[in-house]
Amino acid sequence: MPELVAPTVRLHAAWLAARDEWGPGLHEDGFGVGLSDDVHSPAGFAAWVTRLTDQADPTKPPESGRVRCTYRWIVEDDRVLGGIALRHELNDRLRQLGHIGYGVRPSARQRGLATWALGRMLVEARALGLERVLIVCEADNVASARTIERHGGELEGVQETELGPARRYWVRLQCLA
DSSP states (O other): OOEEEOOOGGGHHHHHHHHHHHOSSSOOTTSOOOTTOOOSSHHHHHHHHHHHHHHHOTTSOOOTTOOOEEEEEEEETTEEEEEEEEESSOOTTHHHHBSEEEEEOGGGOSSSHHHHHHHHHHHHHHHTTOSEEEEEEETTOHHHHHHHHHTTOEEEEEEEETTEEEEEEEEEOTTOO
């Protein structure tokens, strides 16, 4: 049974295995990896996990240029299957990316994990007081579009972004408990 867990150093090896399956690059949506993050060394990984945890803490100001964000990893049997991030607000750059970003490692896809994780994060977004959230996916990512639509996503349109054409969906949260 999968669960959503806060980032933890306990899963360092499992997280690296997930990243290795994706291949090189920073494309793992939902993980919050930056260009300067050292996720390979234990100390670097611990510093990165601390940054992710601090980003959600309302008692700590976000780093310059960042917004408050809650990160969760999709984990089953100590295996990291994916990640999902809930940005508590949008700045100019994040209006292209949306409130929520997620990714599921290739070997764990087509199990409904993204749909399940998105449902959980929408409940968290509602608990934060958000009335609606913007979710963006690549224009040709049919699986992600279906995931968003299953949760009531209303297509605003397709827009060119720094990453290419993207579908923009709004999900209203008033019905969530």
